[in-house]
Amino acid sequence: MLRINNFEYSSRVLLGTGKYPDFDTQKAAIDVSGTEILTFSVRRMNIFEASQPNLLEKLDLAKYSLLPNTAGAKSAEEAVRIAKLARASGLCDMIKVEVIGCEKTLLPDPIETLKASEELLKEGFTVLPYTSDDVLLARRLEELGCHAIMPGASPIGSGQGIINRLNLSYIIEQTTVPVIVDAGIGTPSDAAIAMELGAAGVLLNTAVSGAKDPIKMALAMKLSIQAGRLGYEAGRIPIRRYATPSSPVEEMSHK
Amino acid sequence: MLRINNFEYSSRVLLGTGKYPDFDTQKAAIDVSGTEILTFSVRRMNIFEASQPNLLEKLDLAKYSLLPNTAGAKSAEEAVRIAKLARASGLCDMIKVEVIGCEKTLLPDPIETLKASEELLKEGFTVLPYTSDDVLLARRLEELGCHAIMPGASPIGSGQGIINRLNLSYIIEQTTVPVIVDAGIGTPSDAAIAMELGAAGVLLNTAVSGAKDPIKMALAMKLSIQAGRLGYEAGRIPIRRYATPSSPVEEMSHK
């Protein structure tokens, strides 16, 4: 069970809605993934322009929590404005704060992310900030009252997976709200590693939408995130330098 | 579908039967894993001594293919003798050749493994050799006619996962029979990585039997092996040095 503020989810998959080859593939991938939380860029929505095609229109939105993000914001001010637009549309209960500091790496600006999160918390939003894996920044965000912490595994869309497992596990250790790994996941095993480290969930977009077969990859991710969580709960064997026999001599019934 | 010689399996999990805390846990873990192939050490069986407790007696053996292994053999001669004992018992259709060259690392002896495999193939066995990840050794084993190649990911029971992904992927590229990763797996993500590289299956023992909750870990492994296979089939995104936006500007419906 994933709990974010007052919301409860049985799935630990958060899925982005961008860059699918077509709407039908998008819809099928979302269905198959089992996700209950859809994230999308407010700036890409036609909330206020009815003439634009609506990327979400094929989806039965009543089935999902919508997690709009502030992609495109380069300052706290912009992020706050985008979040308020989203709320005004009546669609969303939560906001993913995303303030990008660099076009090339799409890594988050720590100061503006803190500011935007603080402001939006005051405004009563349920706030999930996308952050780097800086351990003390993540702590600050939790201290502000953020409802989840979303550290990146590696740059958005890079498919590099979890570069710094140590920082991610430090963040998980210190954090009492959910830690949801966001950005950089490339493969089902990457997602499983995040969960094995104790993450509460994984947010995916490009890894699914950019796969050769997005629908099949959505299923792969669903299963691997379940597998990773179960593996975390089941308690892995220790890592040893030398071998340990699986059929030890002392257990032999005869020789 | 996993095909080994004339046998077909819908599960890609191969499970060892050693070192479970008790028979009930062993049975439940095996059930939950969905495996259709059970591996066990011939030398630990009471095939020829009815007075010994039988580690497999609680299992409905009709449901599984039995894959006895020659664990304990230090030479081709011993391995061949153990294989013949297994066949004489009427239990098995296949033999996993395991000739250990070193007590500390439990790594296989390449020359004796080749010899034993050659001999057992002549005797009509379905032969699955446990081997190192030496690429040319794996090729030799396939050229002999082995029905699957089982390279170790890391030392048996070490939980170190797949150390050399390059060699494993070279072996998978060059091999036309199934490549089943054997030994060293510690976590569901390790198993998923093997499958994402294109392995046909994964053999597990300690990672499941030695987990704090073997039954839950068995389920985790089942799901991660499915996830890894689906991920392999689905075609992962490329790895990039820099980010790629999941909500690209050029797709924005308004700004």
Place this chain on the structure above:
Amino acid sequence: MLRINNFEYSSRVLLGTGKYPDFDTQKAAIDVSGTEILTFSVRRMNIFEASQPNLLEKLDLAKYSLLPNTAGAKSAEEAVRIAKLARASGLCDMIKVEVIGCEKTLLPDPIETLKASEELLKEGFTVLPYTSDDVLLARRLEELGCHAIMPGASPIGSGQGIINRLNLSYIIEQTTVPVIVDAGIGTPSDAAIAMELGAAGVLLNTAVSGAKDPIKMALAMKLSIQAGRLGYEAGRIPIRRYATPSSPVEEMSHK
């Protein structure tokens, strides 16, 4: 040539003065390392208490730039106070800003580090902040006017080496002042990797002082930092998936 503000150094080794087994070993290790910049904790100095033993008294301080650090500070205010104490002692030209946010990980507090750096720059210090490998934080510190950026490779004294090469290389790409890798180095190869990525220098302490033979390790670090720099300048071969012969057939003089 390493340039920090108006200072020039021919060595790229920065060496800490803490935790050596004894003063003679400390002195010899410093000599052998070739370092021209010594770092030490202001709070551990007996600058203002003549009755205390002076950890630096055996050194010919005229030979070195002294880089006092603000270790022990948990806030910008404390760091600024410590820096001013150091300057009042007349010893130093530079200050390494170190504001720790967590006792267990000794990772830096980003906000307090920014504040302290800003304040000390206003006061005319040459400021070298110890920071995480957060790319945008590093950019902010440079924008403030810091004279070098000192990202940690991994937690202080952990010996884990460079966990996130990507972030380190991003920081190096974007930064025009020297990037000096600080914290976490364990081995000569770790230091060489930092230099191969383009770092301008490496700060070492525990890796040398805590080695079994600190003097020999100091020499190893000196050589590896030179080697890494030369390797960076020499331009490495590309990484290839498959082999390329070193004795190609087409060059053969006969067959």
Place this chain on the structure above:
Amino acid sequence: MLRINNFEYSSRVLLGTGKYPDFDTQKAAIDVSGTEILTFSVRRMNIFEASQPNLLEKLDLAKYSLLPNTAGAKSAEEAVRIAKLARASGLCDMIKVEVIGCEKTLLPDPIETLKASEELLKEGFTVLPYTSDDVLLARRLEELGCHAIMPGASPIGSGQGIINRLNLSYIIEQTTVPVIVDAGIGTPSDAAIAMELGAAGVLLNTAVSGAKDPIKMALAMKLSIQAGRLGYEAGRIPIRRYATPSSPVEEMSHK
């Protein structure tokens, strides 16, 4: 001091002579590297054809031990024949056995390598086989009487560095003759890692000859191999999950 059979060397660098941009660069890189052992492909030499340009003619061969290799051999028989040709030329005291099993990966054929080594040992050669990092194969080669073991770090010319540190350290632990890492090195840090693991030497070719500046890279490699060896002897600090302060509170002289 590196000892191979009855030969002693103060340098731990072994350098290949292939693929330099020109003879002058080759000569300068060799000089700068400090190597005392030059390796070259017998098949590329004009030993028996005086009309061919001699790749080694600019070198003062009296300064070096020559280590001809059997590159191009695909069987033990070919390797033995090439080795005998080399001996007949009167140039060499040693032979590097290289029997390639695969054109794409240039990985060694284990069985033919064993056969060729056995035969050449009988013939009185000083035999240094290029082998994979298969631990038991390395043991067999030592048991035959080989005078050094030369496991590959990764495929020849790939620049991938040391993929499997565990196998390499197992081989070093078990072997009493020198273990010289051969093939796959890309950077000075790669070479340092080999030495830190306890290797007796490193053989380089493409990493130097293919660098943008081969002469500078040759110096980088010389220094990094020295650094790695010193680091091995100096005894590295342990790796810890959490930090350890370099300026501990309990040592503070005042607060």
